[in-house]
Amino acid sequence: MGSPLPRDPIAEARHNWERHGWGDVAAPMAAITAIMRTQQILLARIETVLKPLGLTFARYELLALLSFARSGALPMNKASALLQVHPTSVTNAVDRLEHAGLVARSPHPTDGRTTLIELTAEGRTLAKRATAALNAEVFGKSGFADDDVEHLLRVLGDFRKAAGDFTD
Amino acid sequence: MGSPLPRDPIAEARHNWERHGWGDVAAPMAAITAIMRTQQILLARIETVLKPLGLTFARYELLALLSFARSGALPMNKASALLQVHPTSVTNAVDRLEHAGLVARSPHPTDGRTTLIELTAEGRTLAKRATAALNAEVFGKSGFADDDVEHLLRVLGDFRKAAGDFTD
DNA sequence: TCCGTACCCTTGGAAGTCCTAGTATATTGC
DNA sequence: GCAATATACTAGGACTTCCAAGGGTACGGA
Numbered sequence: 001m002g003s004p005l006p007r008d009p010i011a012e013a014r015h016n017w018e019r020h021g022w023g024d025v026a027a028p029m030a031a032i033t034a035i036m037r038t039q040q041i042l043l044a045r046i047e048t049v050l051k052p053l054g055l056t057f058a059r060y061e062l063l064a065l066l067s068f069a070r071s072g073a074l075p076m077n078k079a080s081a082l083l084q085v086h087p088t089s090v091t092n093a094v095d096r097l098e099h100a101g102l103v104a105r106s107p108h109p110t111d112g113r114t115t116l117i118e119l120t121a122e123g124r125t126l127a128k129r130a131t132a133a134l135n136a137e138v139f140g141k142s143g144f145a146d147d148d149v150e151h152l153l154r155v156l157g158d159f160r161k162a163a164g165d166f167t168d
Numbered sequence: 169m170g171s172p173l174p175r176d177p178i179a180e181a182r183h184n185w186e187r188h189g190w191g192d193v194a195a196p197m198a199a200i201t202a203i204m205r206t207q208q209i210l211l212a213r214i215e216t217v218l219k220p221l222g223l224t225f226a227r228y229e230l231l232a233l234l235s236f237a238r239s240g241a242l243p244m245n246k247a248s249a250l251l252q253v254h255p256t257s258v259t260n261a262v263d264r265l266e267h268a269g270l271v272a273r274s275p276h277p278t279d280g281r282t283t284l285i286e287l288t289a290e291g292r293t294l295a296k297r298a299t300a301a302l303n304a305e306v307f308g309k310s311g312f313a314d315d316d317v318e319h320l321l322r323v324l325g326d327f328r329k330a331a332g333d334f335t336d
Numbered sequence: 337t338c339c340g341t342a343c344c345c346t347t348g349g350a351a352g353t354c355c356t357a358g359t360a361t362a363t364t365g366c
Numbered sequence: 367g368c369a370a371t372a373t374a375c376t377a378g379g380a381c382t383t384c385c386a387a388g389g390g391t392a393c394g395g396a
Contacts, residue, residue: 008325008334009250016236022299025307031317032210032310034324037252039207040353041331042200047354058382068184077344081170082177084205086384091346093382113344113391131190139193142200143330148323149199155316156202157176162311163209166176215384226352245374254354259376261352281361281374 010034042138049137053130054100058085060134062093063102063127066119073118075108084165102126178202210306217305221298222268226253228302230261231270231295234287241286243276252333270294 010033017026046057055063061083066074076094080087094117097103102123108114119127144152160166178201185194214225223231229251234242244262248255262285265271270291276282287295312320328334
Protein backbone atom coordinates (compact mmCIF):
# COMPACT_ATOMS: atom_id res chain seq x y z
CA MET A 1 0.00 0.00 0.00
CA GLY A 2 2.87 2.35 0.65
CA SER A 3 6.59 2.44 1.04
CA PRO A 4 8.11 3.77 4.25
CA LEU A 5 7.68 7.46 4.80
CA PRO A 6 10.73 9.64 5.33
CA ARG A 7 9.25 10.89 8.60
CA ASP A 8 7.02 9.40 11.23
CA PRO A 9 3.59 10.93 10.55
CA ILE A 10 2.56 10.52 14.17
CA ALA A 11 5.61 12.42 15.38
CA GLU A 12 4.68 15.09 12.86
CA ALA A 13 1.16 15.26 14.20
CA ARG A 14 2.44 15.58 17.73
CA HIS A 15 4.64 18.43 16.59
CA ASN A 16 1.70 20.14 14.95
CA TRP A 17 -0.31 19.83 18.13
CA GLU A 18 2.46 21.43 20.17
CA ARG A 19 2.92 24.18 17.63
CA HIS A 20 -0.76 25.08 17.93
CA GLY A 21 -0.67 25.36 21.69
CA TRP A 22 -2.19 21.98 22.50
CA GLY A 23 0.98 20.68 24.09
CA ASP A 24 -0.93 19.44 27.10
CA VAL A 25 -2.72 16.78 25.07
CA ALA A 26 -0.17 16.20 22.32
CA ALA A 27 1.39 13.13 23.92
CA PRO A 28 -1.88 11.25 24.57
CA MET A 29 -3.05 12.19 21.08
CA ALA A 30 0.09 10.66 19.65
CA ALA A 31 -0.23 7.55 21.81
CA ILE A 32 -3.85 7.03 20.76
CA THR A 33 -2.99 7.52 17.12
CA ALA A 34 -0.13 5.04 17.49
CA ILE A 35 -2.52 2.46 18.93
CA MET A 36 -4.80 2.95 15.95
CA ARG A 37 -1.98 2.49 13.50
CA THR A 38 -0.53 -0.51 15.33
CA GLN A 39 -3.91 -2.20 15.28
CA GLN A 40 -4.09 -1.61 11.54
CA ILE A 41 -0.68 -3.22 10.99
CA LEU A 42 -1.46 -6.20 13.18
CA LEU A 43 -4.85 -6.76 11.60
CA ALA A 44 -3.26 -6.76 8.16
CA ARG A 45 -0.74 -9.39 9.26
CA ILE A 46 -3.45 -11.57 10.73
CA GLU A 47 -5.68 -11.33 7.67
CA THR A 48 -2.73 -12.21 5.45
CA VAL A 49 -2.19 -15.43 7.39
CA LEU A 50 -5.89 -16.30 7.49
CA LYS A 51 -6.70 -15.54 3.87
CA PRO A 52 -5.22 -18.78 2.44
CA LEU A 53 -7.45 -20.65 4.88
CA GLY A 54 -10.52 -18.83 3.63
CA LEU A 55 -11.04 -17.02 6.93
CA THR A 56 -11.27 -13.41 8.04
CA PHE A 57 -10.32 -12.28 11.52
CA ALA A 58 -13.94 -11.88 12.56
CA ARG A 59 -14.77 -15.41 11.53
CA TYR A 60 -11.61 -16.82 13.06
CA GLU A 61 -12.41 -15.20 16.39
CA LEU A 62 -15.76 -16.91 16.42
CA LEU A 63 -14.29 -20.29 15.50
CA ALA A 64 -11.64 -19.95 18.18
CA LEU A 65 -14.20 -18.99 20.79
CA LEU A 66 -16.34 -22.00 19.98
CA SER A 67 -13.34 -24.32 20.03
CA PHE A 68 -12.72 -23.38 23.65
CA ALA A 69 -16.32 -23.64 24.78
CA ARG A 70 -16.70 -26.48 27.25
CA SER A 71 -20.06 -27.65 26.00
CA GLY A 72 -19.03 -27.14 22.39
CA ALA A 73 -21.95 -24.80 21.75
CA LEU A 74 -22.68 -21.18 22.60
CA PRO A 75 -25.76 -18.96 22.40
CA MET A 76 -25.26 -16.12 19.96
CA ASN A 77 -25.73 -13.45 22.59
CA LYS A 78 -23.01 -15.09 24.66
CA ALA A 79 -20.67 -15.01 21.70
CA SER A 80 -21.55 -11.39 21.09
CA ALA A 81 -20.73 -10.50 24.69
CA LEU A 82 -17.46 -12.42 24.82
CA LEU A 83 -16.22 -11.12 21.49
CA GLN A 84 -17.44 -7.65 22.42
CA VAL A 85 -19.04 -6.97 19.09
CA HIS A 86 -22.57 -6.04 18.10
CA PRO A 87 -25.06 -8.93 17.85
CA THR A 88 -25.59 -8.21 14.18
CA SER A 89 -21.90 -8.79 13.56
CA VAL A 90 -22.26 -12.26 15.02
CA THR A 91 -25.30 -12.93 12.87
CA ASN A 92 -23.29 -11.91 9.86
CA ALA A 93 -20.29 -14.07 10.75
CA VAL A 94 -22.42 -17.09 11.57
CA ASP A 95 -24.29 -16.74 8.28
CA ARG A 96 -21.05 -17.03 6.35
CA LEU A 97 -19.47 -19.70 8.52
CA GLU A 98 -22.62 -21.75 8.31
CA HIS A 99 -22.69 -21.36 4.56
CA ALA A 100 -19.10 -22.61 4.48
CA GLY A 101 -20.05 -25.62 6.59
CA LEU A 102 -17.85 -24.65 9.53
CA VAL A 103 -20.56 -24.05 12.13
CA ALA A 104 -24.18 -25.08 12.57
CA ARG A 105 -27.14 -23.34 14.16
CA SER A 106 -29.48 -25.23 16.41
CA PRO A 107 -32.42 -24.16 18.55
CA HIS A 108 -31.92 -23.81 22.29
CA PRO A 109 -33.56 -26.78 24.06
CA THR A 110 -35.50 -24.71 26.57
CA ASP A 111 -35.41 -21.08 25.44
CA GLY A 112 -37.13 -20.59 22.12
CA ARG A 113 -35.59 -17.17 21.62
CA THR A 114 -32.05 -18.38 21.68
CA THR A 115 -30.01 -19.89 18.85
CA LEU A 116 -27.01 -22.08 19.63
CA ILE A 117 -23.99 -22.20 17.40
CA GLU A 118 -21.71 -25.19 17.29
CA LEU A 119 -18.57 -26.17 15.39
CA THR A 120 -18.79 -28.84 12.75
CA ALA A 121 -15.94 -31.36 12.55
CA GLU A 122 -14.61 -29.41 9.62
CA GLY A 123 -14.83 -26.18 11.57
CA ARG A 124 -12.92 -27.65 14.45
CA THR A 125 -10.14 -28.83 12.17
CA LEU A 126 -9.87 -25.49 10.46
CA ALA A 127 -9.81 -23.64 13.77
CA LYS A 128 -6.83 -25.73 14.85
CA ARG A 129 -4.97 -25.07 11.64
CA ALA A 130 -5.70 -21.35 11.76
CA THR A 131 -4.54 -21.05 15.35
CA ALA A 132 -1.33 -22.90 14.57
CA ALA A 133 -0.69 -20.57 11.64
CA LEU A 134 -1.32 -17.44 13.69
CA ASN A 135 0.85 -18.69 16.54
CA ALA A 136 3.70 -19.35 14.14
CA GLU A 137 3.39 -16.35 11.85
CA VAL A 138 2.01 -13.55 13.99
CA PHE A 139 2.05 -14.11 17.73
CA GLY A 140 5.43 -15.82 17.63
CA LYS A 141 6.92 -12.97 15.62
CA SER A 142 5.16 -10.02 17.17
CA GLY A 143 8.29 -7.93 17.34
CA PHE A 144 7.57 -6.89 20.91
CA ALA A 145 10.21 -7.54 23.54
CA ASP A 146 9.09 -9.72 26.43
CA ASP A 147 9.28 -6.84 28.89
CA ASP A 148 7.27 -4.65 26.59
CA VAL A 149 4.59 -7.31 26.24
CA GLU A 150 4.15 -7.46 29.99
CA HIS A 151 4.02 -3.70 30.19
CA LEU A 152 1.47 -3.48 27.39
CA LEU A 153 -0.70 -6.04 29.12
CA ARG A 154 -0.65 -4.07 32.33
CA VAL A 155 -1.30 -0.66 30.77
CA LEU A 156 -3.96 -1.82 28.35
CA GLY A 157 -5.53 -4.05 30.98
CA ASP A 158 -5.91 -1.07 33.31
CA PHE A 159 -7.35 0.95 30.47
CA ARG A 160 -9.88 -1.68 29.49
CA LYS A 161 -10.94 -2.17 33.04
CA ALA A 162 -11.41 1.57 33.54
CA ALA A 163 -13.39 1.63 30.31
CA GLY A 164 -15.79 -0.90 31.78
CA ASP A 165 -14.80 -3.97 29.82
CA PHE A 166 -14.79 -6.23 32.85
CA THR A 167 -15.25 -6.03 36.59
CA ASP A 168 -12.91 -8.75 37.72
CA MET B 169 -23.47 -2.72 23.53
CA GLY B 170 -22.65 -4.75 26.58
CA SER B 171 -22.33 -4.46 30.31
CA PRO B 172 -19.01 -5.32 31.96
CA LEU B 173 -18.11 -8.99 31.87
CA PRO B 174 -17.42 -10.80 35.12
CA ARG B 175 -14.02 -11.88 33.78
CA ASP B 176 -11.51 -10.36 31.43
CA PRO B 177 -12.01 -12.25 28.15
CA ILE B 178 -8.42 -11.60 27.09
CA ALA B 179 -7.07 -13.09 30.30
CA GLU B 180 -9.33 -16.06 29.63
CA ALA B 181 -7.91 -16.42 26.15
CA ARG B 182 -4.37 -16.29 27.46
CA HIS B 183 -5.27 -19.01 29.92
CA ASN B 184 -6.72 -21.14 27.14
CA TRP B 185 -3.55 -20.72 25.12
CA GLU B 186 -1.40 -21.84 28.03
CA ARG B 187 -3.67 -24.77 28.73
CA HIS B 188 -3.24 -25.98 25.16
CA GLY B 189 0.53 -25.89 25.28
CA TRP B 190 1.02 -22.61 23.48
CA GLY B 191 2.44 -20.86 26.49
CA ASP B 192 5.35 -19.53 24.49
CA VAL B 193 3.08 -17.24 22.45
CA ALA B 194 0.26 -16.72 24.95
CA ALA B 195 1.54 -13.38 26.20
CA PRO B 196 2.06 -11.75 22.79
CA MET B 197 -1.31 -13.13 21.69
CA ALA B 198 -2.92 -11.45 24.68
CA ALA B 199 -1.06 -8.19 24.07
CA ILE B 200 -2.10 -8.11 20.42
CA THR B 201 -5.70 -8.85 21.32
CA ALA B 202 -5.59 -6.10 23.92
CA ILE B 203 -4.36 -3.63 21.32
CA MET B 204 -7.27 -4.60 19.08
CA ARG B 205 -9.77 -4.11 21.84
CA THR B 206 -8.25 -0.83 23.02
CA GLN B 207 -8.43 0.53 19.51
CA GLN B 208 -12.08 -0.42 19.37
CA ILE B 209 -12.81 1.43 22.61
CA LEU B 210 -10.89 4.52 21.58
CA LEU B 211 -12.48 4.62 18.15
CA ALA B 212 -15.92 4.44 19.72
CA ARG B 213 -15.11 7.40 21.98
CA ILE B 214 -13.80 9.44 19.10
CA GLU B 215 -16.80 8.71 16.90
CA THR B 216 -19.13 9.66 19.75
CA VAL B 217 -17.50 13.07 19.98
CA LEU B 218 -17.44 13.59 16.22
CA LYS B 219 -20.97 12.43 15.49
CA PRO B 220 -22.70 15.65 16.64
CA LEU B 221 -20.41 17.51 14.23
CA GLY B 222 -21.46 15.29 11.35
CA LEU B 223 -18.01 13.74 11.03
CA THR B 224 -16.56 10.27 11.19
CA PHE B 225 -13.00 9.54 12.22
CA ALA B 226 -11.88 8.88 8.67
CA ARG B 227 -13.23 12.20 7.49
CA TYR B 228 -11.87 14.06 10.48
CA GLU B 229 -8.39 12.69 9.84
CA LEU B 230 -8.48 14.04 6.34
CA LEU B 231 -9.74 17.43 7.46
CA ALA B 232 -7.05 17.63 10.12
CA LEU B 233 -4.34 16.67 7.68
CA LEU B 234 -5.42 19.37 5.26
CA SER B 235 -5.64 21.96 8.01
CA PHE B 236 -1.95 21.44 8.73
CA ALA B 237 -0.83 21.47 5.11
CA ARG B 238 1.29 24.56 4.47
CA SER B 239 -0.02 25.22 1.00
CA GLY B 240 -3.56 24.42 2.06
CA ALA B 241 -3.92 21.76 -0.62
CA LEU B 242 -2.69 18.19 -0.99
CA PRO B 243 -2.66 15.68 -3.84
CA MET B 244 -4.79 12.67 -3.07
CA ASN B 245 -1.87 10.27 -3.27
CA LYS B 246 -0.01 12.38 -0.70
CA ALA B 247 -3.00 12.22 1.63
CA SER B 248 -3.23 8.48 1.11
CA ALA B 249 0.44 8.04 2.00
CA LEU B 250 0.33 10.26 5.09
CA LEU B 251 -2.88 8.77 6.43
CA GLN B 252 -1.58 5.31 5.56
CA VAL B 253 -4.80 4.14 4.04
CA HIS B 254 -5.66 2.80 0.61
CA PRO B 255 -6.14 5.38 -2.15
CA THR B 256 -9.71 4.22 -2.63
CA SER B 257 -10.44 5.08 0.99
CA VAL B 258 -9.33 8.63 0.33
CA THR B 259 -11.52 8.82 -2.76
CA ASN B 260 -14.42 7.64 -0.64
CA ALA B 261 -13.77 10.19 2.12
CA VAL B 262 -13.25 13.05 -0.32
CA ASP B 263 -16.47 12.19 -2.13
CA ARG B 264 -18.43 12.61 1.07
CA LEU B 265 -16.55 15.63 2.37
CA GLU B 266 -16.94 17.33 -0.98
CA HIS B 267 -20.64 16.57 -0.99
CA ALA B 268 -20.85 18.16 2.46
CA GLY B 269 -19.06 21.25 1.20
CA LEU B 270 -16.05 20.80 3.47
CA VAL B 271 -13.38 20.19 0.85
CA ALA B 272 -13.04 20.89 -2.86
CA ARG B 273 -11.27 19.05 -5.63
CA SER B 274 -9.19 20.92 -8.16
CA PRO B 275 -6.95 19.77 -10.96
CA HIS B 276 -3.21 19.86 -10.45
CA PRO B 277 -1.72 22.79 -12.40
CA THR B 278 1.00 20.79 -14.13
CA ASP B 279 0.21 17.09 -13.68
CA GLY B 280 -3.04 16.13 -15.35
CA ARG B 281 -3.23 12.87 -13.45
CA THR B 282 -3.38 14.27 -9.97
CA THR B 283 -6.26 15.86 -8.15
CA LEU B 284 -5.70 18.38 -5.38
CA ILE B 285 -7.96 18.55 -2.37
CA GLU B 286 -8.38 21.71 -0.41
CA LEU B 287 -10.36 22.81 2.62
CA THR B 288 -13.26 25.17 2.14
CA ALA B 289 -13.73 27.93 4.71
CA GLU B 290 -16.48 25.85 6.23
CA GLY B 291 -14.20 22.82 6.33
CA ARG B 292 -11.49 24.77 8.09
CA THR B 293 -13.89 25.99 10.73
CA LEU B 294 -15.29 22.54 11.35
CA ALA B 295 -11.81 21.03 11.59
CA LYS B 296 -10.96 23.51 14.34
CA ARG B 297 -14.12 22.74 16.25
CA ALA B 298 -13.63 19.01 15.91
CA THR B 299 -10.05 19.14 17.10
CA ALA B 300 -11.04 21.23 20.09
CA ALA B 301 -13.75 18.72 20.96
CA LEU B 302 -11.41 15.74 20.65
CA ASN B 303 -8.72 17.45 22.69
CA ALA B 304 -11.20 18.15 25.46
CA GLU B 305 -13.20 14.93 25.45
CA VAL B 306 -10.79 12.22 24.34
CA PHE B 307 -7.12 13.13 24.32
CA GLY B 308 -7.42 15.12 27.53
CA LYS B 309 -9.17 12.25 29.29
CA SER B 310 -7.35 9.30 27.81
CA GLY B 311 -7.05 7.54 31.12
CA PHE B 312 -3.38 6.77 30.52
CA ALA B 313 -0.85 7.90 33.09
CA ASP B 314 1.86 10.22 31.78
CA ASP B 315 4.56 7.60 32.24
CA ASP B 316 2.49 5.02 30.44
CA VAL B 317 1.93 7.39 27.54
CA GLU B 318 5.65 7.83 27.09
CA HIS B 319 6.20 4.11 27.31
CA LEU B 320 3.47 3.41 24.79
CA LEU B 321 4.96 5.91 22.40
CA ARG B 322 8.34 4.24 22.61
CA VAL B 323 7.12 0.66 22.31
CA LEU B 324 4.64 1.36 19.53
CA GLY B 325 7.09 3.65 17.79
CA ASP B 326 9.67 0.88 17.69
CA PHE B 327 7.05 -1.51 16.44
CA ARG B 328 5.86 0.77 13.66
CA LYS B 329 9.39 1.47 12.59
CA ALA B 330 10.23 -2.23 12.48
CA ALA B 331 7.05 -2.77 10.49
CA GLY B 332 8.33 -0.35 7.88
CA ASP B 333 6.06 2.60 8.56
CA PHE B 334 8.87 5.14 8.36
CA THR B 335 12.62 5.25 7.91
CA ASP B 336 13.47 8.28 9.99
C1' DT C 337 -55.53 -16.07 31.86
C1' DC C 338 -53.68 -12.38 29.51
C1' DC C 339 -51.12 -8.15 28.81
C1' DG C 340 -46.99 -5.63 28.95
C1' DT C 341 -42.21 -5.68 29.30
C1' DA C 342 -37.89 -7.65 28.49
C1' DC C 343 -34.95 -10.28 25.70
C1' DC C 344 -33.00 -12.74 21.33
C1' DC C 345 -32.17 -12.79 16.74
C1' DT C 346 -32.62 -11.13 11.91
C1' DT C 347 -33.18 -7.75 8.14
C1' DG C 348 -31.97 -3.55 5.76
C1' DG C 349 -29.12 0.49 5.45
C1' DA C 350 -24.97 3.50 6.11
C1' DA C 351 -20.05 3.76 6.63
C1' DG C 352 -15.38 2.25 6.52
C1' DT C 353 -11.58 -0.81 4.74
C1' DC C 354 -9.32 -3.28 1.09
C1' DC C 355 -8.83 -5.53 -3.59
C1' DT C 356 -9.12 -5.88 -8.65
C1' DA C 357 -9.68 -3.58 -12.81
C1' DG C 358 -10.08 0.19 -15.84
C1' DT C 359 -9.16 4.98 -17.75
C1' DA C 360 -6.38 8.83 -18.31
C1' DT C 361 -2.01 11.18 -18.05
C1' DA C 362 3.42 11.24 -17.58
C1' DT C 363 7.71 9.68 -18.36
C1' DT C 364 11.24 6.90 -20.25
C1' DG C 365 13.71 4.34 -23.88
C1' DC C 366 14.48 3.28 -28.52
C1' DG D 367 8.42 10.87 -32.36
C1' DC D 368 6.29 6.75 -30.63
C1' DA D 369 5.73 2.67 -28.00
C1' DA D 370 6.19 0.72 -23.39
C1' DT D 371 6.07 1.43 -18.66
C1' DA D 372 4.68 3.82 -14.57
C1' DT D 373 1.59 6.68 -11.94
C1' DA D 374 -3.02 8.82 -10.32
C1' DC D 375 -7.53 8.46 -9.63
C1' DT D 376 -12.14 6.11 -9.92
C1' DA D 377 -15.69 2.22 -10.29
C1' DG D 378 -17.53 -1.99 -8.48
C1' DG D 379 -17.43 -5.77 -5.21
C1' DA D 380 -16.47 -8.27 -0.75
C1' DC D 381 -16.22 -7.78 4.06
C1' DT D 382 -16.97 -5.90 8.78
C1' DT D 383 -19.06 -2.76 11.96
C1' DC D 384 -22.84 -0.31 13.82
C1' DC D 385 -27.71 1.45 14.17
C1' DA D 386 -32.75 1.27 13.71
C1' DA D 387 -36.68 -1.51 13.30
C1' DG D 388 -39.32 -5.64 13.42
C1' DG D 389 -41.03 -10.46 14.68
C1' DG D 390 -40.91 -14.20 18.11
C1' DT D 391 -40.48 -15.96 22.66
C1' DA D 392 -40.41 -15.74 27.97
C1' DC D 393 -41.88 -14.14 32.19
C1' DG D 394 -44.22 -11.54 35.88
C1' DG D 395 -48.12 -8.98 37.66
C1' DA D 396 -53.05 -7.81 37.39
